[in-house]
Amino acid sequence: MSRFFLVLTGGIGGAKLCLGLQRILPAESLRIAVNVGDDFEHLGLRICPDLDTTIYTLGGLANTEFGWGRRDETWTFMKVLENLGGESWFRLGDGDLALHVERTRRLLRGETLSYIMSDVASRLGVRCEVFPVSDDILSTVVVTAGGELEFQDYFVRCRCVPVISGLRFRGAERAGLAEPVVAALDSPDLGGIIIAPSNPYLSIDPILAVPQMRSRLERRQVPAIAVTPIIGGAAVKGPAAKIMKELGIEVSAGSIVEHYRGLIDGFVLDSRDAPLAEHIDIEVRICDTLMNTLEDRDRVARTVAEFGRQLRR
Amino acid sequence: MSRFFLVLTGGIGGAKLCLGLQRILPAESLRIAVNVGDDFEHLGLRICPDLDTTIYTLGGLANTEFGWGRRDETWTFMKVLENLGGESWFRLGDGDLALHVERTRRLLRGETLSYIMSDVASRLGVRCEVFPVSDDILSTVVVTAGGELEFQDYFVRCRCVPVISGLRFRGAERAGLAEPVVAALDSPDLGGIIIAPSNPYLSIDPILAVPQMRSRLERRQVPAIAVTPIIGGAAVKGPAAKIMKELGIEVSAGSIVEHYRGLIDGFVLDSRDAPLAEHIDIEVRICDTLMNTLEDRDRVARTVAEFGRQLRR
Numbered sequence: 001m002s003r004f005f006l007v008l009t010g011g012i013g014g015a016k017l018c019l020g021l022q023r024i025l026p027a028e029s030l031r032i033a034v035n036v037g038d039d040f041e042h043l044g045l046r047i048c049p050d051l052d053t054t055i056y057t058l059g060g061l062a063n064t065e066f067g068w069g070r071r072d073e074t075w076t077f078m079k080v081l082e083n084l085g086g087e088s089w090f091r092l093g094d095g096d097l098a099l100h101v102e103r104t105r106r107l108l109r110g111e112t113l114s115y116i117m118s119d120v121a122s123r124l125g126v127r128c129e130v131f132p133v134s135d136d137i138l139s140t141v142v143v144t145a146g147g148e149l150e151f152q153d154y155f156v157r158c159r160c161v162p163v164i165s166g167l168r169f170r171g172a173e174r175a176g177l178a179e180p181v182v183a184a185l186d187s188p189d190l191g192g193i194i195i196a197p198s199n200p201y202l203s204i205d206p207i208l209a210v211p212q213m214r215s216r217l218e219r220r221q222v223p224a225i226a227v228t229p230i231i232g233g234a235a236v237k238g239p240a241a242k243i244m245k246e247l248g249i250e251v252s253a254g255s256i257v258e259h260y261r262g263l264i265d266g267f268v269l270d271s272r273d274a275p276l277a278e279h280i281d282i283e284v285r286i287c288d289t290l291m292n293t294l295e296d297r298d299r300v301a302r303t304v305a306e307f308g309r310q311l312r313r
Numbered sequence: 314m315s316r317f318f319l320v321l322t323g324g325i326g327g328a329k330l331c332l333g334l335q336r337i338l339p340a341e342s343l344r345i346a347v348n349v350g351d352d353f354e355h356l357g358l359r360i361c362p363d364l365d366t367t368i369y370t371l372g373g374l375a376n377t378e379f380g381w382g383r384r385d386e387t388w389t390f391m392k393v394l395e396n397l398g399g400e401s402w403f404r405l406g407d408g409d410l411a412l413h414v415e416r417t418r419r420l421l422r423g424e425t426l427s428y429i430m431s432d433v434a435s436r437l438g439v440r441c442e443v444f445p446v447s448d449d450i451l452s453t454v455v456v457t458a459g460g461e462l463e464f465q466d467y468f469v470r471c472r473c474v475p476v477i478s479g480l481r482f483r484g485a486e487r488a489g490l491a492e493p494v495v496a497a498l499d500s501p502d503l504g505g506i507i508i509a510p511s512n513p514y515l516s517i518d519p520i521l522a523v524p525q526m527r528s529r530l531e532r533r534q535v536p537a538i539a540v541t542p543i544i545g546g547a548a549v550k551g552p553a554a555k556i557m558k559e560l561g562i563e564v565s566a567g568s569i570v571e572h573y574r575g576l577i578d579g580f581v582l583d584s585r586d587a588p589l590a591e592h593i594d595i596e597v598r599i600c601d602t603l604m605n606t607l608e609d610r611d612r613v614a615r616t617v618a619e620f621g622r623q624l625r626r
Contacts, residue, residue, distance in 0.1 A: 044357075044418045076387040080411035084436055086418075094407035098393035101414075105357045105399075123397055 002029055003191025005308060006184045008133070010035040010050050010203020012067050013229060013236060014196030015057035016291040020301030021194075022058055023294070027127035029191075031184045032058075035198070036113070036132045037140035037169055037206025040152050042090055043081075045100040046107055049152075050203065051117055051132055052099060059124035067237075070095045089157050114178035129180060133207045136175040140206050141168045151202075160239040164246045167201055172209035177216075185216050192308035193217065195226035197289060199240045200259050201247070208263070217263045223311035225266040227304060228253045228289055232272040236290065254279055266311050268304055283311060315342055316504025318621060319497045321446070323348040323363050323516020325380050326542060326549060327509030328370035329604040333614030334507075335371055336607070340440035342504075344497045345371075348511070349426070349445045350453035350482055350519025353465050355403055356394075358413040359420055362465075363516065364430050364445055365412060372437035376406075380550075383408045402470050427491035442493060446520045449488040453519050454481050464515075473552040477559045480514055485522035490529075498529050505621035506530065508539035510602060512553045513572050514560070521576070530576045536624035538579040540617060541566045541602055545585040549603065567592055579624050581617055596624060 005025070007018055009032060021030050032054060039048045049068065056062040056070055063069045073093035082088045092100065099120065106116045114131040121130045142154040143166035154162060177185070184190060198204055208214050217224060230253050235241040241251045249255050253273045257264075257280050266283040269276060270290070277284045287303040290296060318338070322331055322345060334343050345367060352361045362381065369375040369383055376382045386406035395401045405413065412433065419429045427444040434443045455467040456479035467475060490498070497503060511517055521527045530537060543566050548554040554564045562568050566586045570577075570593050579596040582589060583603070590597045600616040603609060 043414050044421060045414070070393075074387040074389040074407060076407035077390065077411045077414075080383075080408040081415060084411060084415045084433060086411065086415045094387060094389035094410075095393040097407075097410065098390045098397060098399065101356050101358070101390075102394060102397045102399045108357060120397060 002026065003189050003312075004029045004031055004184075004187075005192050005194050005305065006190060007032045007194045007196055008204060008207050009033070009054060009196035010198030011038075011053050011238070012057075013238070013291075014198035014203065015054045015062070016297050017194075017196045017227060017300055017304070018054060019057050019294075020291070020297030020299075021305065022126075022128050023298055024301050025128075025305060030128040031180070032128060032130045033133045033178075033181050033184070033207065034130065035203045035206050036134055036138055037202070037209075038151050038155070039137075040139070040150065042152070043087065043092075045097075045104045047090075047092075047100050048103070048113070048117070048132070051130070052096070055117070055121045055124055055126055055130055058121070058126040058128065058130065061124060069093050090152060112178070114180050118180065131178050131180040133178060133181055133213065134175045134210050135178045136171060138172045138175045138206060138210065139170045140202060141170050143167060155202075160242065164243050166247075167205065169206045169209040172206065173211060175210045177210055177212045181213070190222050191312060192222050193220060193224040194304055194308065195224065195260065195264065197227040197229040197236070199229060199235075199238055199243075200256060201240070201243050202238075214263075223265045223308055224263060225268065225304060225307055225311070226256065226260050226264045227268040227300065228256055228270055228273070230256055230273075231270040231289060252276065257282065266307055268300070268307065283307075315339065316502055316625075317342045317344055317497075317500075318505050318507050318618065319503060320345045320507045320509055321517060321520050322346070322367060322509035323511035324351075324366050324551070326551070326604075327363075327511035327516065328367045328375070329610050330507075330509045330540060330613055330617070331367060332370050332607075333604070333610030333612075334618065335439075335441050336611055337614045338441075338618060343441040344493070345441060345443045346446045346491075346494050346497070346520065347443065348516045348519050349447055349451055350515070350522075351464050351468070352450075353452070353463065355465070356400065356405075358410075358417045360403075360405075360413050361416070361426070361430070361445070364443070365409070368430070368434045368437055368439055368443055371434070371439040371441065371443065374437060382406045403465060425491070427493050431493065444493040445491055446494055446526065447488045447523050448491045449484060451485045451488045451519060451523065452483045453515060454483050456480060468515075473555065477556050479560075480518065482519045482522040485519065486524060488523045490523055490525045494526070503535050504625060505535050506533060506537040507617055507621065508537065508573065508577065510540040510542040510549070512542060512548075512551055512556075513569060514553070514556050515551075527576075536578045536621055537576060538581065538617060538620055538624070539569065539573050539577045540581040540613065541569055541583055541586070543569055543586075544583040544602060565589065570595065579620055581613070581620065596620075
């Protein structure tokens with residue numbers, strides 16, 4: 001068996017890189033560990049936005065217009081729920097709902113989240129392995145001047161408007177790594193670790209907050225690479241830049257390198273930020289990291305995979 | 314306030330009469346107590362087929378083509394659930410699902426079924442009061458030569474094919490009447506009780522199995538009327554005739570009168586069975602009870618309401 005990469009990822013940006021990697025690598029050369037800090041209970045259902053976005057993207061089922069949910073979706077459930085006076089701030093498509101209902105039912109039956117999602121991914125046509133970083137409950141909590149907000153209250157209900165003064169990951173200190181994550185990290189075939197261009201504070205930090213994950217990354221025997229989520233002093237999408245400003249961090253690729261200090265050996269910098277390369281004291285590759293088209297995804301994936309192989313030597 | 318009728322009803326046939334009664338009576342002159350023996354847990358959701366059929370019918374939302382579920386329905390949830398390997402033998406439309414999800418959520422929050430369904434009925438445009446006969450769990454169990462079957466396993470999964478040797482109502486002996494049922498039965502304005510032309514064994518018997526219901530009906534101070542579910546020796550719809558044969562009961566309107574012995578003062582016989590009237594020893598009205606059109610529903614409703622007023626004198 002060939003070497004494989006283990007990707008740590010969150011939402012949309014990370015899923016784009018994962019799709020590129022799935023397209024250019026054999027299925028067995030890619031395993032993906034996904035953030036669970038966004039997961040929450042809603043309408044009695046367990047909802048896992050990042051896992052679902054990753055699986056829908058890799059299965060070719062994602063709604064690329066919205067950036068979340070499924071394509072060819074219908075919205076009858078939501079319309080009737082509104083008529084019934086139910087909570088409608090979190091939009092759930094009819095097809096998307098099937099995954100939430102089935103996942104909740106199987107969790108209540110005692111199956112682990114990683115087992116369920118691995119099965120779901122395979123049923124939905126995903127060829128590589130996708131799993132949650134943890135089977136335990138680990139919830140991102142946003143600290144604001146007005147008090148603490150549950151992640152989806154911040155992200156969806158309040159549309160990221162509240163000013164963040166900090167973040168904490170409730171349950172992280174007691175959370176263990178899911179079995180497929182341990183298997184990947186323990187495997188002699190692990191060839192490298194890739195931190196996707198996801199939001200470092202909202203998507204990657206909850207992964208690193210699992211104590212075993214951080215300590216294993218610190219003691220890694222294989223190269224680890226991060227791909228920049230910041231291009232020219234701005235986030236490609238989402239609130240990363242806004243959060244960095246609120247936390248008093250300079251919005252630059254250099255701050256991301258600093259953020260992952262001790263956990264990475266290489267950094268993929270955007271070509272627009274090429275002049276910054278000389279200030280970065282780890283290995284750097286420069287690449288146009290903006291991923292609008294499928295070809296863009298393939299290009300960034302190739303750069304990252306090649307970078308990983310080079311660092312391994 | 315004028316006198317009101319309390320209707321005991323189950324599924325489709327009963328809902329047709331209820332719709333007629335809602336059309337010809339002022340809203341405050343009609344209260345409807347619905348069977349809960351068909352209710353079950355499925356996919357982690359509480360599903361109440363008879364309550365929902367009644368409410369959809371009275372709200373003008375019923376799928377009259379199927380005889381169950383909502384009109385203008387979409388089926389994306391079911392399609393995706395099948396892809397995920399979920400249980401798909403019980404068909405749940407996307408809009409229908411909203412009611413199951415919202416009901417389950419509210420039940421888990423501690424609201425009673427009768428409170429929730431009364432709210433749902435009003436939100437969906439139902440003008441009269443509709444409530445479950447009991448807020449407790451009471452489940453119809455079908456006894457067959459091959460063992461016991463849960464009701465929906467018999468009714469939907471096995472399409473009523475297994476031969477019935479008996480029925481029992483699990484939980485009935487401990488079940489109480491829902492508060493609105495007690496209020497209706499205790500009200501000085503109660504003017505009569507109507508047993509709808511629902512399946513006596515599957516839809517009405519679970520209602521009568523609540524000990525307080527049967528004893529209160531036996532001690533009633535107002536007239537009670539049953540409408541025949543049998544026309545010319547056959548059931549209008551559903552397995553009533555098949556069940557009667559299997560239980561060794563003659564398939565005739567007379568058997569229905571016998572079944573309700575002591576609980577009714579009047580019986581509405583179908584005009585096709587008019588010759589049977591002389592063999593029935595309680596008050597009888599003869600009427601074309603087949604309800605295909607809205608006018609049919611109004612006609613049967615008028616006959617029943619007028620019959621009730623006459624018996625009251």
